[in-house]
Amino acid sequence: MESTGPLDRSSQKRLPRLEHYNIYENVVRILDRKLGRIADVDYRHGEMFCEVCESSECPHTGYAWSIYERYSSERRAV
Numbered sequence: 001m002e003s004t005g006p007l008d009r010s011s012q013k014r015l016p017r018l019e020h021y022n023i024y025e026n027v028v029r030i031l032d033r034k035l036g037r038i039a040d041v042d043y044r045h046g047e048m049f050c051e052v053c054e055s056s057e058c059p060h061t062g063y064a065w066s067i068y069e070r071y072s073s074e075r076r077a078v
């Protein structure tokens with residue numbers, strides 16, 4: 001039996017709330033464990049727009065930027 005509740009002390013490592021799930025040309029897909037869903041962040045007109053929050057300033061867009069920049073630099077390096 002597995003418990004994922006907050007009182008479960010057997011799991012020592014906490015998973016981060018946000019995790020990079022996938023990236024497409026104009027979309028950064030992020031797994032949000034707090035919401036329990038995937039958040040798609042559109043990259044358009046030079047800014048990130050989160051479809052979940054309908055905002056360009058939320059935790060997802062900030063996270064999407066960090067992924068996008070890393071992804072871009074990796075592509076340049078190749």
Ligand SMILES: [Zn+2]
Nearest residue numbers: 050053058060
């Ligand atoms: Zn968001």
